[in-house]
Amino acid sequence: xxxxxxxxPPVPFGPVDxxxxxxxxxxxxxGVEQKMLSGALDEPAQVGVRTRLIRFRAGTVANDVFVHDYxxxxxxxxxxxxVGGDDFHxxxxxxxxxxxxxxxxxxPEGCVFFEIQYYV
Numbered sequence: 190x191x192x193x194x195x196x197x198p199p200v201p202f203g204p205v206d207x208x209x210x211x212x213x214x215x216x217x218x219x220g221v222e223q224k225m226l227s228g229a230l231d232e233p234a235q236v237g238v239r240t241r242l243i244r245f246r247a248g249t250v251a252n253d254v255f256v257h258d259y260x261x262x263x264x265x266x267x268x269x270x271x272v273g274g275d276d277f278h279x280x281x282x283x284x285x286x287x288x289x290x291x292x293x294x295x296x297p298e299g300c301v302f303f304e305i306q307y308y309v
Contacts, residue, residue, distance in 0.1 A: 196238055197228040207301070211244060218294075220249030230259065230306050238307035245270065245296035254292040261285040261306045268300025 211222040221243065228239040235258060265281040272294055285291055
């Protein structure tokens with residue numbers, strides 16, 4: 190049986206700095222940034238869970254369509270996001286089971302969303 194703390198250690202309530210600590214998403218389009226909150230996702234081993242914030246800077250366009258083998262839940266906190274030609278404004282939510290195509294993306298004014306990705 191897996192120790193739940195090995196998947197994600199506890200994180201106590203505390204402030205989240207929305208101005209600093211952002212980094213470019215590895216392999217992502219220019220202007221797509223992440224702020225890791227907790228956990229880790231090991232895609233080659235198909236284990237783990239990660240929670241992060243994603244920020245699209247104003248004018249960001251990410252032309253790729255993504256399909257992955259893990260679950261992904263997204264809550265649009267702030268701003269406007271165009272996904273595959275459909276416009277979404279905060280607050281909005283999506284749940285993507287493994288194998289669900291999603292994209293391309295654009296955010297003319299920018300946006301921030303909360304994302305949980307996990308293997309079952």
